[in-house]
Amino acid sequence: MHSPVDPFAVRLSTRVYRRLQLAYPTTHREIFGADMGQVFRDQCRDACRRQGGLGLALLWGATLADLLVSAIREHFVNLQTKIVMLQNLAKFFRMGAPAGRVFRATFLITFFLLLAAGTVVTLIMPKSFASTARILVVRQDDKPGEYNPYLIQEVMQRMRADEVLDQVATDLDLNRIFGARYGLGQSLTPTQSRFMLASRFEFRPVRGASLIEVRAYSEQPQEAAQLANTLVADFLRQVQQSRQAPAARPATASSAFNEAAFKLISNAEASSRPVRPNVPANVVVSLIIGAAVGWLLGLVGAGLVRWRMQRLHRPVTSH
Amino acid sequence: MICPSSTPNPAELLPLTPAVFHVLLALADSELHGYAIMQEVTTTTRGALKLGPGTLYGTIKRLLAIGLIEESDQRPDPQLDDERRRYYRLTGLGQRTLAAEVARYEEVLTATRRKRLFANPAPLNTGGNC
Numbered sequence: 001m002h003s004p005v006d007p008f009a010v011r012l013s014t015r016v017y018r019r020l021q022l023a024y025p026t027t028h029r030e031i032f033g034a035d036m037g038q039v040f041r042d043q044c045r046d047a048c049r050r051q052g053g054l055g056l057a058l059l060w061g062a063t064l065a066d067l068l069v070s071a072i073r074e075h076f077v078n079l080q081t082k083i084v085m086l087q088n089l090a091k092f093f094r095m096g097a098p099a100g101r102v103f104r105a106t107f108l109i110t111f112f113l114l115l116a117a118g119t120v121v122t123l124i125m126p127k128s129f130a131s132t133a134r135i136l137v138v139r140q141d142d143k144p145g146e147y148n149p150y151l152i153q154e155v156m157q158r159m160r161a162d163e164v165l166d167q168v169a170t171d172l173d174l175n176r177i178f179g180a181r182y183g184l185g186q187s188l189t190p191t192q193s194r195f196m197l198a199s200r201f202e203f204r205p206v207r208g209a210s211l212i213e214v215r216a217y218s219e220q221p222q223e224a225a226q227l228a229n230t231l232v233a234d235f236l237r238q239v240q241q242s243r244q245a246p247a248a249r250p251a252t253a254s255s256a257f258n259e260a261a262f263k264l265i266s267n268a269e270a271s272s273r274p275v276r277p278n279v280p281a282n283v284v285v286s287l288i289i290g291a292a293v294g295w296l297l298g299l300v301g302a303g304l305v306r307w308r309m310q311r312l313h314r315p316v317t318s319h
Numbered sequence: 320m321i322c323p324s325s326t327p328n329p330a331e332l333l334p335l336t337p338a339v340f341h342v343l344l345a346l347a348d349s350e351l352h353g354y355a356i357m358q359e360v361t362t363t364t365r366g367a368l369k370l371g372p373g374t375l376y377g378t379i380k381r382l383l384a385i386g387l388i389e390e391s392d393q394r395p396d397p398q399l400d401d402e403r404r405r406y407y408r409l410t411g412l413g414q415r416t417l418a419a420e421v422a423r424y425e426e427v428l429t430a431t432r433r434k435r436l437f438a439n440p441a442p443l444n445t446g447g448n449c
Contacts, residue, residue, distance in 0.1 A: 017372075024373070032380065035353050035405060036372040042354040043372075066371025074377055 010044040023071040103302035110294035118286025128276040131225035131268035132215045147210035156203040167234040169193040221270040228268035329416040343417040352404040387413035
């Protein structure tokens with residue numbers, strides 16, 4: 001930007017002027033800041049060439065006055081623009097009858113209908129409770145803080161294996177309980193119970209640790225805790241049995257899995273607060289969707305009314 | 320960038336402020352960059368109107384927004400001038416507005432001369448004593 005022959009005073013003045021441009025509104029500065037700086041630098045060069053330091057001092061006096069007045073004016077214009085935008089927005093909402101009435105009515109009806117529908121659906125949705133148990137997975141040669149992500153993945157796969165889920169169903173008599181609840185009084189088959197159970201569990205590794213979270217979901221808080229605890233207990237028991245009888249070990253188990261030790265860190269406890277539905281979040285989403293859809297339908301309705309009125313009031317031309 | 324919001328009637332824009340009038344006048348016969356406009360205004364007003372960078376670019380911004388001037392696509396030869404400079408030129412609306420303002424000045428001048436306010440009034444083209 002600077003010419004190498006520019007005197008120090010010109011370079012310094014230009015730099016200071018660029019700092020002073022912060023007095024202008026951001027948009028003005030972004031569009032014209034560089035040009036204003038360039039013009040001021042040209043002025044500085046001319047002033048220096050003609051009158052030296054005195055010329056530069058006089059230029060600074062005039063420029064500071066100009067900067068003060070023009071910065072205030074630009075802020076004022078900015079404010080006026082914002083006010084005009086707000087007035088136009090207000091005018092839009094006060095659209096003349098009947099288009100304005102159609103917009104308001106459509107917006108309000110749609111908004112409240114969607115809000116009410118969202119709230120009702122949220123309130124009648126079955127509640128779902130979650131409970132979490134945690135187990136630690138370690139190997140003897142692991143250093144503190146170290147963990148093997150492949151081993152964690154393998155353990156999670158083995159926890160959701162059919163034999164573990166079947167054992168949970170047997171221990172908690174879920175064929176009968178789920179049958180009474182969902183099967184119209186008949187007991188479910190083991191396959192049906194296993195299928196239902198699989199969808200109620202979530203296995204998650206804890207980031208940066210050799211921990212696995214076993215989360216169970218149920219409509220009843222006690223049942224959620226019971227499911228998580230039973231699954232962990234059954235899994236640990238099956239591992240224990242396979243260690244005692246090597247022939248019973250799963251053929252596909254890795255050496256890391258066979259050498260790993262498992263420890264229950266925390267039991268699942270019944271929670272009093274449901275995880276689903278999230279009432280505040282659902283109401284906020286209903287509000288936003290209601291406003292957006294109401295706005296769109298309102299615009300369409302008002303546009304149709306205007307179009308219809310323009311057609312009706314079109315002057316009849318004689319040939 | 321700022322775009323012209325609508326196409327106003329030149330008569331609606333009158334009277335022009337001195338800064339606007341002289342910027343339009345400076346651009347009447349050539350495309351100029353900011354500093355050249357500033358110098359041209361100083362020359363034509365014999366130093367009576369000196370635009371600072373803030374006033375100049377505030378005026379340019381408003382003239383661009385109304386559509387009286389526009390940025391020129393052409394850039395000068397880089398050897399002759401800094402090609403980063405932005406050049407401006409009058410639009411058709413700008414030319415009509417400037418002409419309308421000059422005509423308004425002429426009317427005012429004619430009416431003033433008819434009033435015999437000046438000791439040595441210049442001869443009127445339209446002639447006729449009151």
